[in-house]
Amino acid sequence: MPGLRASARLLRLFMVLGLGLLMAACIALAERLGLNTPLERRQRWTRLFMQRLVAALPFEVKVQGELPQQPMLWVCNHVSWTDIPLLGMLTPLSFLSKAEVRHWPLAGWLAEKAGTLFIRRGGGDAQRLREQISTQLGQQRPLLIFPEGTTTDGRSLRTFHGRLLAGAIDQGIPVQPVAIRYIRNGEIDPIAPFVGNDDLVSHLLRLFGQDRGQVHIELLPTIASAGKERAVLALQAQQAVHMALFGVVESELPARRHARAA
Template sequence: MKKLRLYLRMLHLLAIIGLVTLLAGLVSLLERLLRHDLMGLRQRMSRWFFARMSNALPFRLSVHGELPQEPMLWVSNHISWTDIPLLGMLAPLSFLSKAEVRSWPLAGWLAHQAGTLFIRRGAGDSSLLNQQLGHHLGQGRPLLIFPEGTTTDGQVLRTFHGRLLSSAIESGVALQPVAIRYLRDGQPCMITPFIGDDDMLSHLLRLLASDPIDVQIRLLQPIASTTLNRNQLARRAHAAVASALAVDSETQARAA
């Protein structure tokens, strides 16, 4: 029965990926013909894809809080690659990702087509990157980043790095803190975290073969960026997410 469930979920997911690959190719061709950036269309297409991808995964989703009615810089804790489709289905978002993802077969191309911005670790170009993020936000395009800079097992919350929050201040947009967690029988799920030396295919197969997993997403009170510096913003967002996850922010910040 488990194998049948795995195969059916795999077929469902492959069908969705095949369809969105075709659509992304058509949008890319249309952009070239029109010589015009269709980011808004790509974001809406990505949201459509993420919603169907999330439905193909073994998740039971509950969302608490209100979706922002204006463009914001979303900041969330980070547990797995599955955070992206689950959060991306809520609103037409772009994401900030590590540069290595750009070279992943198919997934990297799809991420690029979805409007993902890529960052190279240790490149020392945070000023230029903040300008790019600010330009993106300034055009009214919501953006989500994971300020921990890495994934965790969901039982700790690492320090939020503030260097990329300058883009929110310079663009005059608020922060939208988000808390996400995965539960099985009321306890943190140990299948979902994508950490360490785990590889994408093995993780996906384990996930597709698993029993349903509860996902809780909390959209927290937005934080105005106009009166705070980037480090103050980072600490405020970190404390809000830590509180929502029932994690002690000061202890975890020192441990990070």
Template sequence: MGRLRLYGRVLRLGGVLALGLSLASGLKLQSLLGLGPSPAMRHRLCRWFLERLAAALPFETRLIGTRPAQPMLWLANHLSWTDIPLLGMLQPMAFLAKSEVRQWPLLGWLAAEAGTQFIRRGSGDNGALNRLLSAELQQGRSLLIFPEGTTSNGATLGTFHSRLLSCAIETGTPIQPVAIRYLRDGQVDPIAPFIGEDDLPSHLFRLLKADVAVVEIQLLPPIGSRDMARNQLCRTCHAAIAEALYGNPSVSAAA
């Protein structure tokens, strides 16, 4: 029964990825012909695909809170590559991801065609990064970033990189803090996190082979960014997410 379940999940996920490949190929061809969709339409198509990708993953999603009615800078803790489809299915939005994601087979190409902005860790070019992120927000589009800059096992909340919040302050964009956690049998899920030297095929195989886990997504009250000091805003966001996850606000949060 377990093997049949695994085969069924693999076939379903393969079908979704094939759909994404067809969609991305069509968008690429349109762009080459000068007929590509607007960024807003591209993000809506991306959300449509991510809804189907999230549905093909072995998770039961529990959404707590209200989706914002206006564009915001979404700020979430980060545990796995699966965070992106699970959050991206909620609203059309752009994404910021580490440059390594661009090299992933198929998923990296799909992410690029969906308009994901890639950041090279340690590049030090804060000005260019801020201009890139500000441009998205100035167009009235929501943007999702993971301010820890890497994934964790969910036991603790890492330091937030405050430089990523400059774009919200400069454009006056509110922050939508998000607390996401994966639970298995009521405890922190050890399978969902994608950490360390893990590779995508091995992680995906373990995930598809396991029982369904619960992913809890908390959309916390928005935080205004206008006229806020960068480190102060960073600490406020970190404290809100830490309290939602662990019941205790953070003390040292900004880098």
């Protein structure tokens, strides 16, 4: 019955996407009427949409740790496109995303309206990006980034890019590290990761055709950013996430390598 199960789950997913389409239409209509919808309200609507989206995903979700009571720069390891709704359901957030997402049907439009910052890989606009992140945080708007710059299969952690954390240092905004793990049958989930040349449709069919997996989201102790070098801040966040994921502190890499990564 895997085919029937997948079909039922996908039907529920499409119903949630219909809700997102209705929300997008309301925002578009308000704009046409000259009514400016504040970003904070759009973020609340986006959070509502992501809560419904997560409920339609085949996961049991466990959250550990305390939500921050002030705006912060959230940094998290990146495993799948599902990371975004899973984290976005926790609190109103904006995201840093690759530029291609802007052109995704519905999702890209909603992401833009929720205040997502889009980055072109290899675009040479590091200074502009730093200013955008700094401005977002300076306006007391929480922002989530994936400082690895790409997804992994959940079995390793890539270097955190310090340049993405520079805006937090500029504003003296603390960093909120987050660790996300996908578990299936007591092991690291081989189905949930969205990596390499995977396409969304194939990934959805695999994911929705299986039994429910587990997702563990751990909100780690915050890290002060004021007065720190960006490479040092990135390394501290990376080690905190590594410890949460794998139970050991990643050995400190040569300073020269981190300076290049930053």
